[in-house]
Amino acid sequence: MRIFKKNSYFKPEIPKNKSTFIKLLASYLVIIFVVLCISSLVFFSNYKKLVLNEGYNVSKRSLDQAKYYTELNLNWAKSLVYSLYLDDKIYTLMYSSSPITDNSIIARLREINASSPNIDSICVYNKATNILYSSLGTGFNPEYEKSMRDLLINTKDTFSGNPIPLKIDIISKEGNIVSKNIFSIVLSNLPASGDKLPNGAIILNVNADVFSNYFKQTNKNDNILFSIDNTGRIVFSADSRKFLSDISKESYINDILASPLSSGSFISTINDVQYFVAYSNYKNQNLNFINLVPYELLIGQSKKARNSSIIIVLLLLFIGVIISYIISHKFYDPIEKLIKSINEKLPPENLKGYKNRNELEYLSEALDQVLSQPTSLENLPLEEMVFIRNKLLKDILVNNQSMDINKYPIKLQQLNLNIDLENILVVIFRIDSVNTLYKKYPIHNDRNLIRLGIKNIIVDNLSQQYKVDTLIIANSIVAVLSIGREIDENTKNELLNFIRTIQDKIYDKSNISLSASMGPFVSRIDELSTSYKKANEYINYTFKYGHRATLYESKILQNISKEYKYDEILENALFDAIKLGNKEKIRYCLDKIFENILQYSYNDIILSITTLAINSRNLINTLFDVNNEKCKIYVTDFLEHLKDYELAEDVKLWFLNLYESYIDTLNEKKLSKNNVLVEKVKEYIVDNYSDFCLSVEQISESLDMSPNYLRTIFKNVTGESISKYINDYRFNKAKSLLTDTDHPIADISTMVGYANSNYFYTAFRKNYGVSPAQFRKNNRTK
Numbered sequence: 001m002r003i004f005k006k007n008s009y010f011k012p013e014i015p016k017n018k019s020t021f022i023k024l025l026a027s028y029l030v031i032i033f034v035v036l037c038i039s040s041l042v043f044f045s046n047y048k049k050l051v052l053n054e055g056y057n058v059s060k061r062s063l064d065q066a067k068y069y070t071e072l073n074l075n076w077a078k079s080l081v082y083s084l085y086l087d088d089k090i091y092t093l094m095y096s097s098s099p100i101t102d103n104s105i106i107a108r109l110r111e112i113n114a115s116s117p118n119i120d121s122i123c124v125y126n127k128a129t130n131i132l133y134s135s136l137g138t139g140f141n142p143e144y145e146k147s148m149r150d151l152l153i154n155t156k157d158t159f160s161g162n163p164i165p166l167k168i169d170i171i172s173k174e175g176n177i178v179s180k181n182i183f184s185i186v187l188s189n190l191p192a193s194g195d196k197l198p199n200g201a202i203i204l205n206v207n208a209d210v211f212s213n214y215f216k217q218t219n220k221n222d223n224i225l226f227s228i229d230n231t232g233r234i235v236f237s238a239d240s241r242k243f244l245s246d247i248s249k250e251s252y253i254n255d256i257l258a259s260p261l262s263s264g265s266f267i268s269t270i271n272d273v274q275y276f277v278a279y280s281n282y283k284n285q286n287l288n289f290i291n292l293v294p295y296e297l298l299i300g301q302s303k304k305a306r307n308s309s310i311i312i313v314l315l316l317l318f319i320g321v322i323i324s325y326i327i328s329h330k331f332y333d334p335i336e337k338l339i340k341s342i343n344e345k346l347p348p349e350n351l352k353g354y355k356n357r358n359e360l361e362y363l364s365e366a367l368d369q370v371l372s373q374p375t376s377l378e379n380l381p382l383e384e385m386v387f388i389r390n391k392l393l394k395d396i397l398v399n400n401q402s403m404d405i406n407k408y409p410i411k412l413q414q415l416n417l418n419i420d421l422e423n424i425l426v427v428i429f430r431i432d433s434v435n436t437l438y439k440k441y442p443i444h445n446d447r448n449l450i451r452l453g454i455k456n457i458i459v460d461n462l463s464q465q466y467k468v469d470t471l472i473i474a475n476s477i478v479a480v481l482s483i484g485r486e487i488d489e490n491t492k493n494e495l496l497n498f499i500r501t502i503q504d505k506i507y508d509k510s511n512i513s514l515s516a517s518m519g520p521f522v523s524r525i526d527e528l529s530t531s532y533k534k535a536n537e538y539i540n541y542t543f544k545y546g547h548r549a550t551l552y553e554s555k556i557l558q559n560i561s562k563e564y565k566y567d568e569i570l571e572n573a574l575f576d577a578i579k580l581g582n583k584e585k586i587r588y589c590l591d592k593i594f595e596n597i598l599q600y601s602y603n604d605i606i607l608s609i610t611t612l613a614i615n616s617r618n619l620i621n622t623l624f625d626v627n628n629e630k631c632k633i634y635v636t637d638f639l640e641h642l643k644d645y646e647l648a649e650d651v652k653l654w655f656l657n658l659y660e661s662y663i664d665t666l667n668e669k670k671l672s673k674n675n676v677l678v679e680k681v682k683e684y685i686v687d688n689y690s691d692f693c694l695s696v697e698q699i700s701e702s703l704d705m706s707p708n709y710l711r712t713i714f715k716n717v718t719g720e721s722i723s724k725y726i727n728d729y730r731f732n733k734a735k736s737l738l739t740d741t742d743h744p745i746a747d748i749s750t751m752v753g754y755a756n757s758n759y760f761y762t763a764f765r766k767n768y769g770v771s772p773a774q775f776r777k778n779n780r781t782k
Contacts, residue, residue: 025325032320040309048299052276055298056265057618059278059291062218062225063263064622066289067282069214070227070236073118073206074163074183081159081187081204084112084122093124093133094189094200100133109135115706118210120182123148123203130197143170144180151184152197160186162286163206165235167244181208181243212240224292232257235287252277256288267295389415393471397426397478399529408525418469420482425521426531427499428539429458430476432513432547432646451477454506454514461502465494476539480528487521492552499550507548515542517551540602543648561599566611570596575619581663587656594652609651610639616655620662629669633658677703678717681710682725689730692755696722730754731767738776745772 084090089108093100100106113119113135122135125148132145147168155164163183170178188201216238218225226237232248247253252268256279263280274295281288392415408421431437431454441447455470455477462468467482483491499516506512519535522528538551545551570593577585597608613635624631638654645651681699688694699722700707714722730752737748749760764772 029321032323033317036313036316036320040313043309051298052265055276055293056278059223059265059276059293060263060280060618061622061625062223062291063278063280063289065626066215066218066225066227066236067280068622068626070211070282070287070289073211077118077163077183077185077204077206080112080119081185081202084202084204085187090124090202094126094202095128096126097128099129099131106133106137109133110137118206120180120205120207123205125149125152125188125197125201125203127197127199141170144168148184148203149197151186151203152188152201155186155188157186158188158190158198160184165208165229165233165244166205181212181240182206183208208236208243209240211236212238212243222294222297225290227287227289228253228256230257230286230288236289256290385415389417390471393417393419393469393480394473396525396528397471397480397532418467418482419480419525420467420484421525422523423483423485423487423521424525424528424531425481425483425487426519426528426535427462427479427481427495428476428517428519428532428535429454429479429502429514430516430539430542432515432542434475437512450510450512451475453510454512457506457509458502461505462498465498478532478535483521486523492518496550496552503548503550513547515539515547515549515551517541518553520553537602540643542646543602543605544598546647559599560601564600564604564607566608567593567596571612571615575615578619578659578662579623581667583660583663586659590652590655590659594648598648605648606642609642612655613639613642616658620658623662623666627666627669629666631665633662674713674717677710678714681714681722685726685729689726689733690751690753692753694726694753726753727763731764734760734764734772735775735779738772739779745776748772 087108089105092105093109109122109124113122119135121144124133125131126133132148134145134148136144147166151164151166163185166182166184168180168182170180182205185204185206186201188198190198215225215236219238224238226242227235228247229235232246232250232253234242234245234247237243248257250270252266252270252275255266255268256277259279263278265276265278268275268277270292276293276295276298278291278293279288392411411417412419412421431451437450438447441450451472455472458477458479459468459470462479462481466484469480471478471480481495483495485491487495495518499518503514503516506514517535517538519531519533519538522531534553538553538556541551541556542549570589574586574589574593577589593612597605600608617633617635620633642651645654680703684699684702685694688698691698696707696711700710703710711722714720714725718725734748734752737743737751738745741748743751745761746757749757752760754760754763761772764775768775770778
């Protein structure tokens with residue numbers, strides 16, 4: 001529809017000043033230049049941070065693996081000390097009232113010492129005889145013995161929970177001074193008092209050089225991994241010569257020891273070289289693990305990226321100049337055409353004095369003339385009227401409306417919006433479990449009808465008491481209510497009852513659950529966006545209160561703890577349960593964590609869950625690495641869609657599935673490895689059952705592992721001991737030979753691995769209730 005008729009005889013001069021085109025071109029060039037510069041700086045800065053973060057993650061994995069390796073070996077040593085204390089022969093050494101002459105008892109110490117390369121020596125002290133027995137033999141080095149006696153005097157606890165590092169200088173048989181690095185664990189019946197020794201004690205000395213070998217293998221690409229105690233002495237490192245060296249005066253060591261954090265990283269200069277320092281403490285053993293990476297090694301990658309980005313920026317800038325020129329022309333052409341069109345349609349007196357200005361001033365005055373003409377909405381089609389109506393209401397809700405408040409009554413009346421200018425608020429109704437609902441109604445029109453039906457029920461109920469207008473936004477129905485007076489407690493309760501009635505009606509009629517939130521009361525329509533914003537915030541608390549919740553300010557605030565603090569103690573308890581594979585404890589700890597975080601605001605709840613997810617990913621991936629499993633978990637997709645989870649229970653279930661999946665995966669892989677190991681044991685028995693010396697120790701030596709560990713695995717998988725399996729296999733072979741051959745029984749005894757035929761005869765009778773001869777006779781008769 002034309003507003004102005006063409007004036008064929010009026011042809012005013014079009015502005016010839018093309019300053020707009022120049023400004024457009026200059027603006028694009030400036031914008032492109034600024035964007036490219038900022039993008040490059042941001043990219044380089046973020047890339048540098050990414051490199052450092054990756055360096056910290058790599059260092060953290062090394063530190064966690066070193067902590068795990070240390071903890072595993074020290075726990076093994078403690079367990080061994082307890083098992084020594086329970087050994088009858090060791091007990092005899094500790095408390096015999098006379099010197100031990102039985103070589104088998106002394107040999108027991110040497111046997112245990114030889115069972116593991118980690119053991120340097122085992123000492124047993126007997127106060128009654130004042131003898132210190134050692135697995136090194138009688139008359140062992142005097143300096144060594146003196147160190148052990150001093151250790152007993154200085155150990156004031158019955159059990160030294162933390163291994164005691166010692167460096168002992170002894171004189172070898174050749175007369176040379178040799179240093180031995182050891183960790184000692186002491187177990188005694190009574191603590192030493194003064195300079196008196198305990199009644200009896202066991203000292204397990206672990207070879208510290210074994211740990212040095214591990215740290216030597218771990219140090220790669222100029223990385224330096226080591227550990228210090230709380231006084232700054234080196235305990236574990238790749239160089240055994242640095243054992244117990246005091247480096248507490250180094251500034252970076254002081255920073256680590258003084259830090260209240262359990263782990264962290266920073267950059268420090270050490271011996272004129274910059275290093276990236278990552279650390280993690282092991283409070284149970286008073287140890288601090290440290291990893292040093294040359295800073296230049298990390299940052300070298302980012303320097304290459306910076307040089308590359310400069311070249312790319314220059315290239316993009318050149319391309320940007322060309323594109324800016326083309327785009328400026330494209331934008332300017334419509335302006336030029338519009339000026340020509342306005343010149344043809346507006347009366348000349350309306351634009352007098354504007355034709356010599358720049359294009360935009362000229363165009364602005366012309367458009368003002370057009371827009372100042374009265375318009376009529378009545379002639380618009382219904383579809384366009386609804387669109388404009390909804391657009392205006394949405395702009396008011398999000399404060400995207402710059403209209404003078406005095407013009408609101410006219411616009412509201414023209415668009416038939418049922419809203420007052422004063423005493424109003426917003427209520428949001430959101431469909432719960434909308435994805436489940438939409439699966440039942442995949443057709444778009446059906447979904448629209450459902451939302452429209454809900455909207456009509458809301459309007460029918462609320463309009464009984466209030467003026468109301470509504471707007472459908474995504475899966476929510478936004479109701480703007482005109483209360484007509486200032487809201488008090490009675491009015492609020494009355495409105496809440498209306499809201500709950502609507503929720504119940506819709507659920508009873510269509511089995512559709514709605515959650516609702518009520519924004520605060522505002523006195524003017526231009527403040528309505530405040531009520532809408534708050535209502536949007538409150539609806540998120542469905543996550544805490546569940547579906548069909550009715551949410552408002554006082555209800556939410558009274559249950560929020562003001563001070564946010566992430567509970568690392570609860571997290572550590574959860575992670576300990578994960579390491580142990582204790583699913584029941586995991587559920588308990590997870591319930592406690594969610595019970596704690598649901599006391600915070602919604603944003604802090606999301607922050608806590610994000611922190612837990614990232615820390616869980618790091619833990620599980622570290623545990624996979626420690627167990628040499630090529631598995632990884634990722635939480636990126638979960639975090640990206642975290643706000644799509646409607647209920648805290650759904651998020652808790654996600655975490656529970658994550659933890660249980662990890663435990664099941666690890667158990668399946670361990671079981672598979674254990675089954676392979678058991679099959680190897682069985683194959684060895686099949687090939688060697690006739691060997692008189694066949695034993696668990698012989699089998700474990702062939703498989704290069706500890707006998708006790710092999711016994712445990714075999715028993716867990718098969719339900720019986722290796723010794724029983726060997727005996728059963730030998731007797732089954734004997735039965736076959738008795739029934740299928742004429743070999744003498746004494747020969748059969750030898751053939752199946754029994755050197756003593758009398759023992760074979762007795763054992764066979766005990767197992768089967770008959771003698772070998774009677775078994776042969778009975779089975780051949782059949």
